[in-house]
Structure formats: C-alpha cells, structure tokens
Amino acid sequence: MKITKVKTEEKSNARGVAWYLRDRWEAIANNRLMLPILLMVGFVLSFGIPQFNLVNPYVQIIIMYIGINIILTTSLNIVNGYMGEFSIGHAGFMAVGAYVSSLLILYVFPRSLVFLFFPLGVIAGGVVAALVSLIVAIPSFKTRGDYLAIITLAFLFIVKSVLENISAIGGPRGIVGIDKLTTMPWVFFFTVLSLWVIRNFIHSNYGRGVLSIREDEVASRLMSVNTRQVKFLAFAVSSFFAGVAGALFAHLLQFISPRVFDVLKSTDILIMVYLGGIGSIAGSILGATIYTVLLEVLRPLGMFRMVLMPLLLVFLMLYRPRGIMGLRELRWFVPIQDLKFVKRWRRKKVVNDANSAS
Amino acid sequence: MYIIQQLINVLQLGSVYALIALGYTMVYGIIRLINFAHGDLFMVGAFISFIVATYLKLPFIPTLLISMTAVAMLGVSIERLAYRPLRQAPRMSAVITALGVGLFLENLILVFYPYPQSVPILLPTIVWNLGGISISFLQVLIIGLSLFLMLILDLIVRHTMVGMAMRAISLNKTIVPLMGVSVDKIISITFALGTGLAAVAGVMYSQAFPVIDPYIGILIGWQAFICAVVGGIGNIRGAMLGGFILAAVQIMVVAFLPSTYRDFVTFTLLLVILSFRPYGILGKPSMEKV
Numbered sequence: 001m002k003i004t005k006v007k008t009e010e011k012s013n014a015r016g017v018a019w020y021l022r023d024r025w026e027a028i029a030n031n032r033l034m035l036p037i038l039l040m041v042g043f044v045l046s047f048g049i050p051q052f053n054l055v056n057p058y059v060q061i062i063i064m065y066i067g068i069n070i071i072l073t074t075s076l077n078i079v080n081g082y083m084g085e086f087s088i089g090h091a092g093f094m095a096v097g098a099y100v101s102s103l104l105i106l107y108v109f110p111r112s113l114v115f116l117f118f119p120l121g122v123i124a125g126g127v128v129a130a131l132v133s134l135i136v137a138i139p140s141f142k143t144r145g146d147y148l149a150i151i152t153l154a155f156l157f158i159v160k161s162v163l164e165n166i167s168a169i170g171g172p173r174g175i176v177g178i179d180k181l182t183t184m185p186w187v188f189f190f191t192v193l194s195l196w197v198i199r200n201f202i203h204s205n206y207g208r209g210v211l212s213i214r215e216d217e218v219a220s221r222l223m224s225v226n227t228r229q230v231k232f233l234a235f236a237v238s239s240f241f242a243g244v245a246g247a248l249f250a251h252l253l254q255f256i257s258p259r260v261f262d263v264l265k266s267t268d269i270l271i272m273v274y275l276g277g278i279g280s281i282a283g284s285i286l287g288a289t290i291y292t293v294l295l296e297v298l299r300p301l302g303m304f305r306m307v308l309m310p311l312l313l314v315f316l317m318l319y320r321p322r323g324i325m326g327l328r329e330l331r332w333f334v335p336i337q338d339l340k341f342v343k344r345w346r347r348k349k350v351v352n353d354a355n356s357a358s
Numbered sequence: 359m360y361i362i363q364q365l366i367n368v369l370q371l372g373s374v375y376a377l378i379a380l381g382y383t384m385v386y387g388i389i390r391l392i393n394f395a396h397g398d399l400f401m402v403g404a405f406i407s408f409i410v411a412t413y414l415k416l417p418f419i420p421t422l423l424i425s426m427t428a429v430a431m432l433g434v435s436i437e438r439l440a441y442r443p444l445r446q447a448p449r450m451s452a453v454i455t456a457l458g459v460g461l462f463l464e465n466l467i468l469v470f471y472p473y474p475q476s477v478p479i480l481l482p483t484i485v486w487n488l489g490g491i492s493i494s495f496l497q498v499l500i501i502g503l504s505l506f507l508m509l510i511l512d513l514i515v516r517h518t519m520v521g522m523a524m525r526a527i528s529l530n531k532t533i534v535p536l537m538g539v540s541v542d543k544i545i546s547i548t549f550a551l552g553t554g555l556a557a558v559a560g561v562m563y564s565q566a567f568p569v570i571d572p573y574i575g576i577l578i579g580w581q582a583f584i585c586a587v588v589g590g591i592g593n594i595r596g597a598m599l600g601g602f603i604l605a606a607v608q609i610m611v612v613a614f615l616p617s618t619y620r621d622f623v624t625f626t627l628l629l630v631i632l633s634f635r636p637y638g639i640l641g642k643p644s645m646e647k648v
Contacts, residue, residue: 086450086453135629139629139632139633139636142636143632143636143637146386146587146591147587147591147632147636147637147638149392150583150584150587150628150632151629151632153580153583153584154584154625154626154628154629154632155625155629157621157624157625158621158622158625158626158629160621161619161620161621161622161625162622164618165618165619165622263576263580264576267457267461270454270457271457271458274450274451274454303465303468303472304469306461306465306468307462307466307469309461309465310457310458310459310460310461310462310465311458311462313454313455313458313461314440314455314458314459314462317444317447317451317452317455317458318444318455321444321448321451322447322448322451323451
C-alpha cells in the first residue's frame, strides 16, 4: 500500500495484469475522495434498490442483513479487537435493543406515526443496551481475559433467562407481529452512523486509551490513562450499536424470542470479527460481508453448509491467523491528521537514521 | 429426606460437570487455550456410545472403552491439526479455531442424526431403597467412576513424570524443552486425558438422560466451562469443586424455585462469586508484569 513506488518502476516491464490491478487498487485506496463518492452511491442505491426493485426481494433482505452484521461486527470489534478483551455476550446486548425497541414501537408510540418514531425506537434500544452494559463494564474493572469472557457469557445467559421468565413480553415464545419497519435507507443510515462514530471514537483520545489497554493495562494506567472511564465508554459504545443492530434485526425478522439471541448468535458475530481481522474497521466490514454472503451462496448445499463453514474458518485461521485484514486498516478510515502524523513520524525517522548512519 | 435425595442428584450431575471441566482446565493450564470444542467432544463421546451400543450391541464396559479411545484419538488429532500450527499465533485466533472445530463437529453429527436419538440402556436398572431415599445403580456408578477417575488423574498429575512435565509446562513453556521434555508429546497426552474424561462424561450422561442430540455439547459444555472458571481455571482440584458447586446450585434452585429460574440464579451467583474472587475459588491471581 505504501512502498511500491520503487518496486513498480523496477518491474514495469514485466508487470502483468495482477500488478496493474494492484496499482489501480492502491490509487483507489489512497484516494480519499473515494469515500464520499462511495457514500453517495450507497445513499442513492439504498433508496433506488427498493424503489425500482433493481434486485429481487431476497437479495434485498440479504443486503440488509449484511448492513446489520457490519454494525454488529464493528461494535464487537471495539471490545474484542481494539480493547483486546474477549466478549461472548454481544447477542445479549442485541437482545436488549431488539426487545426494548419492538416493545416501544408496539405498545408505547402512537400507531399512526410509527414510521416517524422508528428511528427513535432504534436509538432507544441502543441507549438501554448501553445502560445495561454497566453490568459487564463494572466487573471488567477488576477482571480481565478469560474471566471477563465468562462474565459476558453469564450476562448473555442472564438476559436470556430474564426474557424467558417475564410472561408479559411473551416469555419463551417471544414477540410476534412486529411491523416490518427496517428498510434499506435506514439500514444504510445506521451502518454509516455506526462506522462513523466508531471510527471517530477509536481515533479520539478515549480510543487511544482503549488501544493502550490492549497493549498493556498496567502501563497505560501508569501513563495516567483513566482505564475505568475508557473501559466504561468502550463497553457503552459497543453495546449501544449492538442494541441498534438488534432493533434493526427485530424489525427485519418481524419475530424475536429469547432463543434467537443465544450463544450461537454470539459465536456468529465473533467469527465475523476474527474472520475480517481484529482492530480494523475495513476488516470488520469485509468479514461481515464475506460471512453473510458465503452462508447464502452455500445454501444449496443444505446441511453440509454448516459443516463446510466452520471448516473454512479453521483453514482461514491456520493460514491467516490474524484474519483477512490483520491489523491493517484501509486509509479511508484513518483521519487525515493521523495520516499526516504518521508521515511526519516517518520523515523524522528517516532523518534520524541518516544522522545516526553518518 | 428430600434434601438427601437432592444431594445424590447433585453428586450425579456434579461429577458429570467435573469430568468435563477437568478437560477444559487441563488444556487451559497447559497451553492457555479455551478449548471451546471440548463440550462437543463430550457430545461426540455420547454419540459414539450410542452408535456402538445400537449397531454393535456391545455391553457397557466395551462401549465406554471404545468411546474413550475414539474421542481421545479425535482430541489428539484436533490438537495436532488445528491447534498446534497456531501455538505461536495470537491467542484469540486459536480460540476462534476451537469455536470453528466445535461448530464443525456439531454440524457434522447433525447431518447424520438430525433428530434426537434415544440411547439404549446398557446398565441394569436396579434401584435401592434406603429409608425413603432411592439410589439407582446408575447413580452409584456415575459417582463412583467419576470420583475414581478424578483420583487417578490427580495422582497422575501430582506423582508421575508426565504429570510433573505437565505442571512444568504450565509454569514456564520456554524452559521445559531445554530440560529434555518433549512439549508436543506432553500436550498430546494432556489432550488425550482431558478428552477421554469428556467421553466418559458423555457416555454416562447419555445413560442418565437417554435422549441425545448434537446440541447437548453446547448446553453442558458451556456449563462445564463455567465450573472450570468458578474453581479457578487451570486448577484441577478447582474444576472438581466448581463442578459440584454448580450442580448443587442448579439442583437446589430447581428443587425450591420454579425451574425456569435456574439459569438466572446460577449465573447471577456466578457474577457474585467472580466479583469477590476474580480468579475463581482456588485460582491464584497471576502477576502482571510491565
């Protein structure tokens, strides 16, 4: 992505299609104008596809699932990728968001204005999920690693059990008859919102704190990072977007029950995160898209699909243990100041190296 | 009387949990890997016993031995093929690989047996009545056999050369090979022991609750993982203790409260225990170095 100037000149005679494609890709990846262009195209498409039925309804639903999965994956990436913890409870936050939003929209908001209140319901689901994340965030001050993994797992089971035991919200049968309010423009809006917020969060001061906790918690505390505040924020942001995704999911599936949000759902999200690569927004997008699309493409295989999928995952992990993107990030998702900083730092290093050499 | 009857149930369920939790804790202790496929190996053990008992019509002891051997071989080969190449990789990619292996086993069995299967009962159904308390032969066998296996395991880990090597590897993995210990071999033995115990648990579980489906691995496996953590992961005696504690809580909740509260009470209690003893009951806090 960065070093090829010299190389391409050397190889210019021998370079084939692969090199050409690579150069084109680098030009695109380095061109910051591409991001607004892509956003505009996505914006137009998100209205155009459902309006003019550009693709069949089945593919439309898959595209919406991809959006929801991108939100889930990126939000889990904050905790599992950037903070270096291992959370298995993401489906629990998703369940909270799904239940809160669908109950609000079914029983609280006026039925006639439900289209206007839908985004409010989704945000409310996210906010409640963020508040609930305190249950996990407070133990995380003291415990780390595998014990925190257990706490998140316990959280998931508790959420599921509570939902199953309140008969007013359907108990184990869940809620049926949710309106289909999730449309492609909304999915697009919330996906972009989550990517934007998470990217800015990671490149803010708090985000640096999150990264420092991953590298070394004790050392970062010595550098006067307020680890408690940072952890609290990271869990809150992560579960907020899990709640948002859950709300979108509920209004797309039109049916939720505690059984939908079990460990297997969490495992799915985990797989998408590690498939794409931890600590990389581009990786999360890639992982979520590839996983969702592959599951659909392999559908003709029937039962063997679910046998093949984990096998593919194992092989990917064996040959690329850090996921598809690894820790790399697409330049579009790095703020311009950070790029400048990296450039300056490189130049300084070159000068220093030259000085020390002479 | 009722309490004592429930205590026997606790011992029965607890020994199944403890046997599985031992595998989790041994593997974790030696290579710091949460082997999420372990619960599914337990399930494979149950299914192998089902296959052997149904198609080959063998009695209990050969079934148990075949299941143990097969699952131990499976466990060792999983370690060889899936975990060993990742030993230098970031820890979490190994964990995700383990999740993948677990899902693979589940869905593979699901392809062959999509519906719950009923396991033939291999043991005589004798029930003794001791002054109002009824104990079945199966319960005695489950409790006795698991206690016996745990004792053997404890002896192996504490008093043999292999056990000494295991403990050494869990303390410091870089020094041990310098002492002429083959780390790979010891890790293979650990996997064989741990997964063999899971197979025993699987066989006995399928005898006690004779309807099995490919998802019992998730259900019981995660519970057993929790036992291992409550006891202090990496600690063998802790895993046994954790198994019995979790079983006691679950059975007592079901005995005195509506059974749907089971998970809620169990996991809330788990949160409370972990907030007071963040490293489990018998676990020691690891020193953090900067």
